[in-house]
Amino acid sequence: MATAKKLPSGSYRVRVYDKVTGKYRSFTAPTKREAEHKAAEFLRYRVDTRDTRLTVREVCQRYINERSNVLSPASIDRYQRILDKQLSEDFKDTYLEKLSESIITDEVNRLCGKYTPKTVKTTVHFFLPIIRKHRRDLELDDIRLPKVFPKVKEYPEPAVIMQLFRGDRMELEVLLALCYGLRKEEIRGLRSSDLSGNVLTIRRVMIDVGRTSVVRENAAKTVNSIRSITVAPFVADLIQARSGDYVTSMSGQAIYKHFSRVMAKAGYSITFHDLRHINASVMLYLGVPDKYAMERGGWATDNTLKKVYQSTFSDQRKRFDDMVDNYFSKIYDTNI
Incomplete structure (x- = not known):
């Protein structure tokens, strides 16, 4: 200055x-x-006085529109739902120049009384930075959010889950998540051609944006999510037995609801995504090294990803592949 x-x-x-x-x-x-x-x-x-003559709704919508080709379709859809469904009409129609700390605090308090702490946190982290950009004079650091406490769940043994879905129309989807930690969006994006021999490559995702399914090539959740894994023969056989270009034709909601329904009937309250956590627990139980486990499940950062690919495509990686596959294969064979 x-x-x-x-x-x-x-x-x-x-x-x-x-x-x-x-x-x-x-x-x-x-x-x-x-x-x-x-x-x-x-x-x-x-503050740009031209912007303060806009409403909260207008600046939030502009933020979404300006990033429509930058952010993932899932993020854009999530932000649009926050703007359309979760923020109150009175708050959205407030002009920026009329905003005060108390108005924002009241809106956060309203959200806390209606939604879960996690949803409140996601919602506030969407609109607060946008408001802060245009109203730097407001003191927003003291706004408190509810604490998000981790949920304690008791997961069934993998053998129980395998038995419940043996012969079920969703057996393959469950095995891909349970044995290999694939996300629901990754499973929906799999094509039959992604399997070469016993090597499966995850290179795309299929997500629901509103009522439309959107496919993104070479664009998994993170860079490290694009990966190749060795699958057991019984999984490869199930993939090859599927007809059609894509491995599954089920929607995201259909997968979620069918899995939850089968598990609830058996007395378990877990989600389809929990299978990914169970897979991580199995690798920990088997003593699989962290960097291989992160590569296999796509959990690593970009920096970690580079280091992993430099050192795990070797005989050692094949040994760990066999170790995990043998574990699940024994369970599968035992339950026949």
Whole structure:
């Protein structure tokens, strides 16, 4: 920032450039420190008055529209649902220039009384940064969110799950999640051609955006989610037995509901995604090294991913592949 200069009158003046108007602004004070402080405060809290004449709804919608080709379809759909369904009409219709800390706090409090802590956190983390960008003068750091406590679940043994879905129309989907940690979106994106011999490549996802299924090639949840895994013969046989281009024709909701219904009937309250956690627990139980487990399940960061691919495509990786496959194969064969 520019340094204040002493005027003939004895006061100090500092000039700063205002990017919003494209003009310079002058700030005068009795001391150099005061003049520079005024200028710094102006730059810190400068707000484009053109934006403050917009409503919360308008700036949030603009944020979504400007990122429609950058964010994933799932993220765009989630943000649109937050804007359309979760935020109150009164809050969305409030002009930015009329917003106050109390109005925002009241909206957060309303959300806390209606939704789970996790949903509240996701919702607030969507709209708060957008508001903060346009109203930097508001003190928003003190807004408190409910704590998200981890859920404690008791998972059934893998053998129990395998037995429940033996011969079921969703047996393959369950095995892919249970034995290999595939996400529901990854399973839906699998094509028969992704299996070469006993190597299965996960390179796309299929997600639901509204009532439409969207396929994204070479775009799994993260970069490390695009991966190849060795599958056991009994899984490869089930994949080859499926007809059609895609391995499954079930929607995301159909997979979720059918799995939950079968498990609930057997006395278990777990979701389809929990199979991924069970898979991770099995690898921990078998002593599979962390970096291989992360690669196999697609959990690593980009940096970790590079290190993993440099060191695990070897005889050692084949040994761990066989170890995990043998574990599930024995269970599968025992339950015949």
